[in-house]
Each structure stands twice: as structure tokens, then as C-alpha cells.
Amino acid sequence: MAEVLVLGAGMVGVTTGLALQARGHQVTIIDRGSPGRETSYGNAGLIQTEAVEPYAMPLQPAALIQIAMGRGYDVKWNVPGLAAQVGAVWKYAVNSLPAAHRRASVTWGKLIRQSTERHGPLIAAAGADNIIRRDGYIELHRTAAKLQKAQKNAERFMTEFGVQARLIDRAELRAMEPSIKADILGATHWSDSWNSSDPGALVAAYAALFQKQGGRIVNGDAGDLHRKGNAWVADEATGEHAVVALGPWSPMLTARFGLKVPMVYKRGYHRHYRMEAAPHHPIADFGNSVVFSPMRRGLRIATAAELTLHPRSTPPQLRHGEEAARELFDLGAPVEAEPWTGRRPCMPDMLPLVGRIPDQPNLWAHFGHGHQGFTLGPVTAEILADELDGGEGWEALQPARLKARKG
Ligand SMILES: Cc1cc2nc3c(=O)[nH]c(=O)nc-3n(C[C@H](O)[C@H](O)[C@H](O)COP(=O)(O)OP(=O)(O)OC[C@H]3O[C@@H](n4cnc5c(N)ncnc54)[C@H](O)[C@@H]3O)c2cc1C
Incomplete structure (x- = not known):
């Protein structure tokens, strides 16, 4: 001892x-x-069993141009924020190339697939069952091409890692999530992931x-x-x-x-919003670069990555996320006066x-x-x-x- x-x-x-x-x-x-x-x-x-591949930097020319031009909402940056970590970001990009990413995924996938079996006994011993949901989360797809790609991904993750997922159509989505008022083509239900409402x-x-x-x-x-x-x-x-x-x-x-340690600091924001009838599952809307998580405080809108030293008081990614949420749900007023912000500690x-x-x-x-x-x-x-x-x-x-x- x-x-x-x-x-x-x-x-x-x-x-x-x-x-x-x-x-x-x-x-x-x-x-x-x-x-x-x-x-x-x-x-x-999210306590994720499906995230078997670490989050690679998007390297397709169209995505890079979008990021460089400051368009899109997946990655935002400013000059001081990028300059402070440019070496680490470069290495992250190199490691996002297919061969290196596949190598990292072998280790990452083994870690991720243990997550619920490690959390489970702790949740039970801590008496925290009341803030855990074990019925997965939903990822929205708005186009036929995205739906088809999602199907292939889900099949590959099932074969390679044993991830449980089900593609659902608009009718089933409406039945599972009546709070979604927009017409969405389909979704993936990542059914073996868990999540916490706090x-x-x-x-x-x-x-x-x-x-x-x-x-x-x-x-x-x-x-x-x-x-x-x-x-x-x-x-x-x-x-x-x-x-x-x-x-x-x-x-x-x-x-x-x-x-x-050459760390990449990916800033994210969140804010809670009041809702009369919240969704039953977290909803990932990657088309709008946000996740909507039903929390005890309200619907939490969590944003993607921003490479900035200092937080913005009105972050564009959160503003965009709020607009997307208002299209999807009957969203009420924000709970907090200001958004929360923090940085994901990412290794290159x-x-x-x-x-x-x-x-x-x-x-x-x-x-x-x-x-x-x-x-x-x-x-x-x-x-x-x-x-x-x-x-x-x-x-x-x-x-x-x-x-x-x-x-
Ligand atoms: C917007 C957003 C969404 C995310 N969504 C998910 C998700 O759905 N699922 C998921 O798995 N992960 C998610 N992540 C990532 C996840 O939150 C982090 O990877 C994780 O919280 C890191 O935990 P940690 O314990 O390493 O760091 P932290 O939770 O930051 O803990 C570090 C601790 O160190 C303390 N500390 C710092 N300096 C000192 C000091 N000098 N002396 C004493 N104490 C100090 C701090 O007070 C803090 O409590 C998300 C991150 C963000 C930003």
C-alpha cells in the first residue's frame, strides 16, 4: 500500500x-x-461506447477552406489562439491522415468499448442512477447521402467493434422524439451508449x-x-x-x-434553455456542429471546437446552435445569463x-x-x-x- x-x-x-x-x-x-x-x-x-475512433481533424480540401475562411461551425479559430498552439495543431493534422488515425483507433476503440462496464459499478456504488440514462443517443441525418454514409459507418462499427446502432426513419424518429417539430429524414440511434443529465x-x-x-x-x-x-x-x-x-x-x-506536452486546446461552450417537453435522448446534430442534451437544468446546447485563447462573450457556434435548436424544438429562454466555456484537453x-x-x-x-x-x-x-x-x-x-x- x-x-x-x-x-x-x-x-x-x-x-x-x-x-x-x-x-x-x-x-x-x-x-x-x-x-x-x-x-x-x-x-x-455522453458516456460513449460508439465513439470508437478518436476525433480526427477534417482534412478534405472543402472542409479546410471552410475552416480557413471562418465559415462553418465545426472549428472556429483566431490568430492568437492558433498561433499559441500551431505546432500541436499541425501534429494533430498529420495524425489525422488515414494510416495514423487507423493506428490510434485500434487503441482508442479498446478503451472506449470498456466505458460503460467501468462506469456501471461506480454509478451503482455512488447511488447516482437517478442521473444516468442507458438508452443511447440520436444522431440526426438530413439528406439521403448522409443517411447512406451513416448506414455504412454503423455497419462497420458493428463488425469491427461490436457497436450497437440502428438506423431509424422519419416516422420512427417522430415516435421516439415527439419534441422534434422539424421534418428530419432519418437518424442513427446509438443504442448502447449512456448519458448523464448532470x-x-x-x-x-x-x-x-x-x-x-x-x-x-x-x-x-x-x-x-x-x-x-x-x-x-x-x-x-x-x-x-x-x-x-x-x-x-x-x-x-x-x-x-x-x-x-504539445496540447491542442479545443474550446467548447454550452448554455441551458428552458423547455416544456425536452427530448428523451441527447440529440447530436453534427450538421449544425452541436449536441442537444436534456439536463436537469434544461436543454444543454454544447458546441464543437474553437481554437482561441480567450472565450467570446457571444460565441458564434452557440448562436448558430441556438438557431438550429429553435428550428428543431419549441425552445424557451436561456437559463444562465452567460454561456459556460471550457477546453477539451486534446493530444496531437x-x-x-x-x-x-x-x-x-x-x-x-x-x-x-x-x-x-x-x-x-x-x-x-x-x-x-x-x-x-x-x-x-x-x-x-x-x-x-x-x-x-x-x-
Ligand atoms: C463542450 C464540451 C463537450 C464535451 N462533451 C463530452 C461528452 O459528451 N462525453 C465525454 O466523454 N467528454 C466530453 N467532453 C470532454 C470532457 O469533458 C473532458 O475530456 C474531461 O472532462 C476532462 O476531464 P479531466 O478530469 O481531465 O479535466 P477537468 O474536468 O478539467 O479537471 C481538472 C481539474 O483540475 C483542477 N485544477 C486545475 N489546475 C489546478 C491547480 N493548479 N491546483 C488544483 N487544482 C487544479 C480543476 O479545478 C479541475 O477540477 C466535452 C468537452 C467539452 C468542452
């Missing part, structure tokens, strides 16, 4: 604490706020479980992490091991310990960093889950905990790969 410090109480940090605790370690989690109030609060709430509350419930089982959560700043003798110390908490799970804030800390090779930080005794990385950290937290937590206990870890996820490739 060891004393372990986990830095960060998002989905990734809290589930790291739980996985280590289950193996008999004494764990302290440090966060400067409350558990699950940052990126793990603001996401679309992602922040799920992390808080996991954190409460961790504390109930004897774990300690300290409110403090992990930024001063340092060595004292054989121990790691952060804000007066100590441990023989320290795990960096600070999501998008992780690279700043690891740089002090010799690990430069699309795989999270899970394992030992090179040349630092007992310092571990656990971050960089990109578009699916809410889904993957408990999956990679198990891999990390096993490696900390002497297991081999997963080679494709090792932080050492950054040094081997010179960044």
Missing part, C-alpha cells in the same frame, strides 16, 4: 482516486475548486463515494508540486506517488518536470497520456482525453492504477512517447 497524491478532481482525477483506493492505496485528491466543476461539468454528458453531479457523487471509503479531498493549489526527500508535496499534502490529472491545466505543471496523436513521467520518480501523468474524458476517466484510471502497482501499462499511452518523438 502507498500514499498517493492525485492532482485534480475532474472525472479523470476522481476516478483515479477510486481505482487506487480499490487497490488498497491511501489517496489524497487536491483541487483548487470543488470536484467536477470544470471541463467535467460542462460537457455534453455530468458535474456524477463526478461529485463519485467524489463523495471516494470520501465515504476513506479518501481525502483537499481544497488547495497543486501548482507548487515539489519533492521533499522521497515524497511529493503539494499544498501541504504529501504522497510517495503523485498523479497529474489536471485536464487542460496539466502541461503547465509537467513542463516544470521536464515533460513538454489523439491518445491520452497514461503512465510514468520519464526521469521523475513516482510521478505519473493521467490527462489528455480530448473529446471523451467524461467517458474514459474510469477506463484509463484502471490502467494507470495497475501500472502504479507494478503492471506494464499500455505502451501506446505512455508519456515517454513524447520524448522518443522529440515532443
Whole structure:
């Protein structure tokens, strides 16, 4: 048994604490706020079993021209935002080419397919069933060509990964989702994915479980992490091991310990809207680059990626998402005065960093889950905990790969 410090109480940090605790370690989690109030609060709430391929950068000439011209809503950028991460974005683009993307998907798919079986026992033990739906989500298709492509995709995902999906026509969609008033040609029902009606509350419930089982959560700043003798110390908490799970804030800390992490920060926004009759499932409207998730606070409209240093007060992607939502639903007024914003911590090779930080005794990385950290937290937590206990870890996820490739 060891004393372990986990830095960060998002989905990734809290589930790291739980996985280590289950193996008999004494764990302290440090966060400067409350558990699950940052990126793990603001996401679309999907626990995805169908996202078997990591999110590649669109590289078709038409898509690139659209992005460069600032049209479309999938990726927005501005000069300072792009300039600050241009090297990482370039590597992300190179890794989005078919051969590299296929390689990453082999590892990614294995991780994603474990997500519900890892979340399941935690949801039960945390008593969080009331904020979990287990009947999938719906992806809309507006044209015959898109529907046909979706059919092929669903068949491929079924054959290669065992993903459950069903194509539904307009009549079935209307029956499943009477709140959709627009005439939509068809949809994919990704039926084995789960989702939460309050992602922040799920992390808080996991954190409460961790504390109930004897774990300690300290409110403090992990930024001063340092060595004292054989121990790691952060804000007066100590441990023989320290795990960096600070999501998008992780690279700043690891740089002090010799690990430069080229992260792509994909900003997203959300806002809740009142609705008399909300949809029964989350609705992905990728044609409009948004996901509509029915949450306890209202319908959450979550946007795609923006490469900007500072958030915008009236983000165009959210404005567009709201217009799309008003076409689809009887949407009420916004709940909050201002949108929420946060950044997806994306690695250029699309795989999270899970394992030992090179040349630092007992310092571990656990971050960089990109578009699916809410889904993957408990999956990679198990891999990390096993490696900390002497297991081999997963080679494709090792932080050492950054040094081997010179960044
Ligand atoms: C709009 C949007 C939609 C998304 N939708 C989904 C989805 O549907 N499904 C999915 O799986 N993923 C989704 N994601 C991605 C997912 O939210 C992230 O990958 C995940 O939340 C990352 O979790 P984390 O624990 O690594 O980081 P975080 O949740 O950000 O946690 C990091 C923690 O570190 C703490 N911290 C930072 N610095 C310090 C410091 N110096 N000292 C102490 N504490 C510190 C913070 O307070 C925070 O609590 C989405 C993301 C966005 C932005």
C-alpha cells in the first residue's frame, strides 16, 4: 500500500482516486475548486461506447477552406489562439491522415468499448442512477447521402467493434422524439451508449463515494508540486506517488518536470434553455456542429471546437446552435445569463497520456482525453492504477512517447 497524491478532481482525477483506493492505496485528491466543476461539468454528458475512433481533424480540401475562411461551425479559430498552439495543431493534422488515425483507433476503440462496464459499478456504488440514462443517443441525418454514409459507418462499427446502432426513419424518429417539430429524414440511434443529465453531479457523487471509503479531498493549489526527500508535496499534502490529472491545466505543471506536452486546446461552450417537453435522448446534430442534451437544468446546447485563447462573450457556434435548436424544438429562454466555456484537453496523436513521467520518480501523468474524458476517466484510471502497482501499462499511452518523438 502507498500514499498517493492525485492532482485534480475532474472525472479523470476522481476516478483515479477510486481505482487506487480499490487497490488498497491511501489517496489524497487536491483541487483548487470543488470536484467536477470544470471541463467535467460542462460537457455534453455522453458516456460513449460508439465513439470508437478518436476525433480526427477534417482534412478534405472543402472542409479546410471552410475552416480557413471562418465559415462553418465545426472549428472556429483566431490568430492568437492558433498561433499559441500551431505546432500541436499541425501534429494533430498529420495524425489525422488515414494510416495514423487507423493506428490510434485500434487503441482508442479498446478503451472506449470498456466505458460503460467501468462506469456501471461506480454509478451503482455512488447511488447516482437517478442521473444516468442507458438508452443511447440520436444522431440526426438530413439528406439521403448522409443517411447512406451513416448506414455504412454503423455497419462497420458493428463488425469491427461490436457497436450497437440502428438506423431509424422519419416516422420512427417522430415516435421516439415527439419534441422534434422539424421534418428530419432519418437518424442513427446509438443504442448502447449512456448519458448523464448532470455530468458535474456524477463526478461529485463519485467524489463523495471516494470520501465515504476513506479518501481525502483537499481544497488547495497543486501548482507548487515539489519533492521533499522521497515524497511529493503539494499544498501541504504529501504522497510517495503523485498523479497529474489536471485536464487542460496539466502541461503547465509537467513542463516544470521536464515533460513538454504539445496540447491542442479545443474550446467548447454550452448554455441551458428552458423547455416544456425536452427530448428523451441527447440529440447530436453534427450538421449544425452541436449536441442537444436534456439536463436537469434544461436543454444543454454544447458546441464543437474553437481554437482561441480567450472565450467570446457571444460565441458564434452557440448562436448558430441556438438557431438550429429553435428550428428543431419549441425552445424557451436561456437559463444562465452567460454561456459556460471550457477546453477539451486534446493530444496531437489523439491518445491520452497514461503512465510514468520519464526521469521523475513516482510521478505519473493521467490527462489528455480530448473529446471523451467524461467517458474514459474510469477506463484509463484502471490502467494507470495497475501500472502504479507494478503492471506494464499500455505502451501506446505512455508519456515517454513524447520524448522518443522529440515532443
Ligand atoms: C463542450 C464540451 C463537450 C464535451 N462533451 C463530452 C461528452 O459528451 N462525453 C465525454 O466523454 N467528454 C466530453 N467532453 C470532454 C470532457 O469533458 C473532458 O475530456 C474531461 O472532462 C476532462 O476531464 P479531466 O478530469 O481531465 O479535466 P477537468 O474536468 O478539467 O479537471 C481538472 C481539474 O483540475 C483542477 N485544477 C486545475 N489546475 C489546478 C491547480 N493548479 N491546483 C488544483 N487544482 C487544479 C480543476 O479545478 C479541475 O477540477 C466535452 C468537452 C467539452 C468542452
